[in-house]
Amino acid sequence: MATSRCFLLPIFLKQPNPSPKFSKYQRALNSKITCSSVTAQTQLAKQELLNLISDQDRGLKTQKDPSKRASIIKAIDVMAVLGKDIATTGDSLSATWRLLWTTEKEQLFIIDKAYLFGTQAGDVLQVIDVEKRVLNNVITFPPDGVFFVRSNIEIASPQRVNFRFTSAVLRGKSWEIPLPPFGQGWFESVYLDDDIRIAKDIRGDYLVVNRAPYDWKE
Numbered sequence: 001m002a003t004s005r006c007f008l009l010p011i012f013l014k015q016p017n018p019s020p021k022f023s024k025y026q027r028a029l030n031s032k033i034t035c036s037s038v039t040a041q042t043q044l045a046k047q048e049l050l051n052l053i054s055d056q057d058r059g060l061k062t063q064k065d066p067s068k069r070a071s072i073i074k075a076i077d078v079m080a081v082l083g084k085d086i087a088t089t090g091d092s093l094s095a096t097w098r099l100l101w102t103t104e105k106e107q108l109f110i111i112d113k114a115y116l117f118g119t120q121a122g123d124v125l126q127v128i129d130v131e132k133r134v135l136n137n138v139i140t141f142p143p144d145g146v147f148f149v150r151s152n153i154e155i156a157s158p159q160r161v162n163f164r165f166t167s168a169v170l171r172g173k174s175w176e177i178p179l180p181p182f183g184q185g186w187f188e189s190v191y192l193d194d195d196i197r198i199a200k201d202i203r204g205d206y207l208v209v210n211r212a213p214y215d216w217k218e
Contacts, residue, residue, distance in 0.1 A: 038082075041082065042079075042082045045075065045078045045079055045082060046079065046193075046196070048075050048078075049072070049075040049076065049078075049079060049198075049208070050100075050196075052068070052071055052072045052075055053072055053100055053101035053208060056068070056072075056101055058099055058100065058101055058102065058108070058111060058124065059101045059102045059103060059104075059108050060108055060111065060112055062101070062103070063105075063108065069103070072101070072206075073206060076190075076198055076200075076206055076208070079190065079191040079198055080190035080191060080198070080200075082191065083190055083191035083192070083198075084190070086158075086159075086191070086192065087158040087159070088158065088159045088188075088189035088190070088191070088192040088197070089130065089155045089157070089158060089159060089160070089161055089189065090130065091130060091131070092192060093128055093130050093161075093189065093192065093197075094128055094129050094130045094131065095127075095128060095211050095212075096125055096126075096127050096211070096212040096214065096215050096216045097125060097126040097127070097128065097197055097209035097210070097211065097212065098123050098124070098125055098209055098210055098211070098212040099123070099124035099125070099126075099207070099208075099209055100196070100208045100209055100210055101206075101207075101208040102205065102206065102207045102208070103205045103206045104201075104205045104207065107124060107139070110139055110147070111124065111139070114141060117141075119141045119142075119145060120141070120142075121139055121140070121141060122139075122140035122141060122142040123138075123140050123212065124138070124139050124140070125137070125138040125139075125140070125212060125216050126138070126207075126209060127215075127216050128153070130153075130155070133152055133153050133154060134150065134151065134152060134153065135150075135151040135152075135153050135161075135163055136148050136149065136150055136151070136216070136218070137149045137151070138216060143173075144172055144173035145170075145171065145172050145173075146169075146170075146171050147168070147169070147170050147171075148168070148169055148171075148218070149165055149167075149168040149181075150165070150166045150167045150168070150169075150181075151163040151164060151165050151166060152164050152166055156186060159188045159189055159190060160186055160187070160188045161186060161187055161188075161189070162184070162185075162186045163184060163185060163186065163187070164181075164183075164184040165181040165182055165183050165184065166181050167179070167180070167181050168180070168181065168182070185201060185202040185203070186201065186202050187199045187200065187201040187202070187207070188200050188201075194211070195210055195211060196208065196209065196210045196211075197209050197210075
């Protein structure tokens with residue numbers, strides 16, 4: 001996972017005349033120091049990002065604050081650099097991911113305007129199963145409502161996933177309305193660890209999600 005990966009960049013201590021028998025112990029120590037510093041840097045950058053988005057109502061407030069948006073995207077770019085050598089499309093991508101923050105206007109519109117339908121949006125999820133090659137984008141409307149879009153996915157690179165929408169469903173307690181599929185695209189998970197995932201998609205939108213404490217099922 002991202003938090004356990006170390007960038008082994010040897011740090012050679014300055015010596016007037018470096019010995020050809022530079023000790024294995026010293027090399028290991030230098031690599032360990034580098035690993036620790038990168039891990040600490042990642043944790044600090046991650047906490048900075050989480051602090052920035054913590055009061056943004058999943059991105060609704062950010063829409064009206066260009067300066068805040070710029071700060072958040074800058075923090076995301078830092079995380080992307082720290083995660084650039086990490087493969088994020090393996091088994092660790094499979095999870096029920098819960099929205100923390102996004103720039104995606106369609107999702108934010110539904111979250112914001114749900115009250116017009118006499119309800120309010122609950123958890124917004126991405127449910128990914130890499131082995132089965134499926135993805136569900138889900139918006140819940142407690143206690144019984146849900147809107148979800150099914151997609152097929154394929155792994156395009158160590159960080160990129162291609163997707164194609166296959167169907168959509170609006171469901172209530174005792175009713176269901178099927179809707180037609182509508183498009184395809186890709187997203188890149190530029191950072192992933194045991195807690196969060198950060199993604200950028202084909203339209204340049206950003207997504208920050210965490211692992212939900214439950215598994216969503218249709």
